[in-house]
Amino acid sequence: MSHDRYENPLITRYASTEMAQLWGAQRKHSTWRRLWIALAEAEAELGLPIKPEQIAELKAHVDDIDFDAAAKYERELRHDVMAHVHAYGDQCPSARGIIHLGATSQFVNCNTELMLMRDSLQLVARRLAAVIDALARFAAEHRALPTLGFTHLQPAQPTTVGKRATLWCYDLVMDLEEIEHRLATLKARSTKGTTGTQASFLELFDGDHNKVRQLEKLVMQKMGFDSAYAVTGQTYSRKVDQFVLDALAGVAASAHKATSDFRILAMRKELEEPFEKSQIGSSAMPYKRNPMRSERIGGIARFVMNLAPNAVQTHAVQWMERTLDDSANRRLTLPQAFLGVDAVLTIYHNVASGMVVYPEVVAKNLGEELPFMATENILMAAVTAGGDRQELHELIRQHAQAAAAEVKQKGKPNDLMARLAADEAFAGVDLNAATASIDLVGRSPEQVDEFIADVVEPIRERYKGSQVGAAELKV
Known part of the structure; x- marks a missing residue:
């Protein structure tokens, strides 16, 4: 193995072998050949003089690509598609004349990219379903473990560890819906011709518009698509790429948000990601x-x-x-967007499947803020016992401010409950009951149960038997 050239770390360190192979040269150029076969078959079915032996010869050499020969032709021709046409023709001499018949370069380029995006989106969907499942299991396990909530990254009303996990999970559920929508609306370019006018195919079929339409439909179906884009220029609209990369960026954003939370919680010593026995931090x-x-x-x-x-x-x-400045750019952005999301979800699944929670630390951190969180309950209990709401509110405010000053200025424990216990205005209040953390989390446990039953279970059912296994982390 040579080590004197830069290697993309998405391939060498992060993404799965499965996704890397999807965007590899073998898959790409084998797909080109399958498209040339689909085109030849469809043209033959519609009456063009293409022999079964020619198609059989093409099929015999779908995967045994001579990349060295193609590279030699490309140096001479300065055209990658024609280089592969010639290399394929060398292997299939009787079919040489019907390879790429009537087609433009974007017949293989665009249609291959659409097929690769389809297969890649399906893999992303399966990885999303696996992470959703792992997060839901984590949420169920900790459905009723009270923890301090945060708004503005400041202490807020308690929630549960499981309820917080449903927030991470639901972001991915919405991402999965978007990925599935992109899959459902992805179409073929099929046989649109050099500038999208189908002029070359119209000439091949002697002006028979119906056969040109049939050709487009036949090739589209052989590609595994139900429909083709209604109109194109030389390429399918690059808005399609925009939609797909937006969906992938959404997955990335959800993972970034959740794992930022993990990092904050790790700093608070409440949660840790998996840590192997010999791992060095x-x-x-x-x-x-x-x-x-x-x-x-x-x-x-x-x-x-x-x-x-x-x-x-x-x-x-x-x-x-069409302008050609998209070509070099998309060779970078399309594969790397998918490789990046694949890496993100592979690592995310590993983390979500092995997160460790420290309940005693969670309880300790909550306990330090709990007196403040319970003030509303205490106020209501004191009013029920016969007190004046406005007077009681002012007393609690004064005691809370004083307790906060002790914590912030002197580093002392929160003594709000002791202050309230010493105040006769709250003599009729059961302060222990008012500060029971499980009573302050609302419907958090029930929301976890309902979320899993109503949202996660249908996803589990939909992807049953098709989820990807845990990929090995390379680093």
């Missing part, structure tokens, strides 16, 4: 257990999110029927 600080996988997710997710604006800009400059 820091080369200098042996005690450290850094949230390295969540940080890795954040880094790759940020890369994917930044690819979405690129697709918008590419679409915006496709002047008239």
Whole structure:
């Protein structure tokens, strides 16, 4: 193995072999050949003089591509599609003359990219379903474990660890819906011709418009699509890429948000991502257990999110029927967006499947803020016992401010409950009952149950038997 050239870390370190192979040269150019076969078959079915032996010869050499020969032709011709036409023709001499008949380069380029995106979106959907399942299991396990809620990253009304996990999970549920929508609306380019007018095919069929329409439908079906884009220029509209990369960026954003939460909770020592027995957290600080996988997710997710604006800009400059500045750009953005999301979801599944919660620390952190969180309940209980609401509110405010000053200025424990217990105005209130954390989380446990039953279970059923296994983490 040579180590003297840059290698894409999405391939060498992060993405799965399955996704890397989807966007590899073998898959791409084998798909080109399958498209040339589909075109030849459809043209033969519609009466063009293409022999069964020619098609059989093409089928015999779908995967045994001579990449060296193709590279040699490309150096000479400066055209990648024609280079592969010639290399295929060398292997299939009797069929040489009917390869790519009537087609433009974008017949193979665009249709292949649409097929690769379809297969990649299906893999992303399966990975999403796997992470959703893992997060739902985590939520169910901790459905009733009270924890401090946060708004503005400041202490707020308690929730449960499980309820918080449903927030992470639901983001991915919405992402899955968007990915499934993109799959449902993805179409073939099929046989649209050089500038989308189908002129070459109309000439092949002696002006028979019906046969040109039939050709488009036949090729589309052989590609595994139910429909083709109604009109195109030389390429399918690059708005399609924009839609797909927006959906992938949405997945990345959801993962970034959730794993940012994981990192904050790890700092609070409430939650940890999986940490292997021999794993080293820091080369200098042996005690450290850094949230390295969540940080890795954040880094790759940020890369994917930044690819979405690129697709918008590419679409915006496709002047008239097409400009070629999309080609080199899309060779980078399309594969890497999918490889990046694949890496993000692979690592996310690993983290979600092995997260560790420390209930005693969760309870301790909640307990430090609980007196403040319980003030509304205490106020209501004191009013029920016969007190004046406005007077009681002012007393609680004064005691709370004083207790907060002790915490912030002197680093002392929160003594709000002791202050209220010493105040005769609250003598009729059961302060222990008022500060029972499980009574402050509302319907959090029930919401977890309902979310799993109503939202997650249908996804589990839909993807039963098709979920991907846990991919090995390379780093």
